[in-house]
Amino acid sequence: MQTIEVASSSHPYTITVGKQLRLSPYKYLPDDFPRKKNRLLILADETVASYYLEEVCAAYAEKLPVHTYVLPAGEEIKSFSGYEEVLNACVQAGLDRKSAVIALGGGVIGDLAGFVAATYMRGISLVQMPTTLLAHDSSIGGKTGINHPEGKNMIGAFHQPEAVIYDIGMLDTLPEKEWLCGFGEMIKHGYIADQQLLGQLKRMHKGSVLSISDELLASSIAVKKDIVHEDEQEQGIRAHLNFGHTLAHALEQTAGYGVLTHGEAVVNGIVFALYVGRRLGYVGPDPAEEQRWLQTFGYSFAPLQQMEPAKMLQAMKRDKKNRGGNIRYVVLADAQQPIIVTLDDEQLLTYMDAFKKEMEVT
8 A cells, every 4th residue: 555645735635555455445545534523425426436435435424424326427527517416416415514525536527526516615625536547647736627528627616635545445446548548648757757657667568557566556656646735736847847738639529528548638638748748849759669569558640640630620719728829838948858838820830731641540
């Protein structure tokens, strides 16, 4: 078992990574949690609920009244209608300011549940219980939100959890596609901040992705924790965590939410960001070499070949990180040296067109 302490402006909390944690969650929550809370609402999607909701509900019910609400699986629920649905569930369950929301699921449930907790009665407690590899990233750092038809995560709030209880035994039921989805975020952490982590990932093969150790996960989590500790509200270096994401979010939005997994889009975005960095004269990793390595895991780069630059540009211009109409892009000046550059429309259109002509994409 691994524990990681997170400092934040609102309150410190602990991330616990291990197996069977879901069977005794109060061990990994603040000691006074049961005394300070009066009831809980566990949110899960249909897939996760079919595996784990009953036993998680029973574990929490030992000390507090528990309500549950199950949503359809998929990115589509991270929307205005999904948000309203969960708010109604909070009202029906009788939650008040001494209540807490438990997010039992992947990044979609975590983001949606977090935004509900941040806004219901102007903020109630949140506990993150990630069930996917991707959620090792999304459940940490306090970013919550929902999608707008015109852009991913455009509506949201910063809201730190009381704890993150990461029972990696629940990863055993993930399909391979979801393992690769989360692996994309681990790769990102290696590129921007941890050469040793990236080296360990590069020694892995496709099959070994399905059995990532808690130590390796803790290393990836530590990258995000350290950055968030220094810049909780994304006024500076936290933007480095968006490496690969500007294009990724545009790919997700233009394809239709749920068509591409977030991790697949991020990996495509990372390769393009490496390409942009090289075009700007920096000496980060070679995008062609990195793409060949990533293809060995089964990632497809067809989304880059099929992208329509004009549509992608419009989607990227709605990115919440932009300033004054210009797109702020994270590239690598060198290995583990992310920087933010400002690109005008013509530059991005030129780079997207050139990428499609120069890079061998499959």
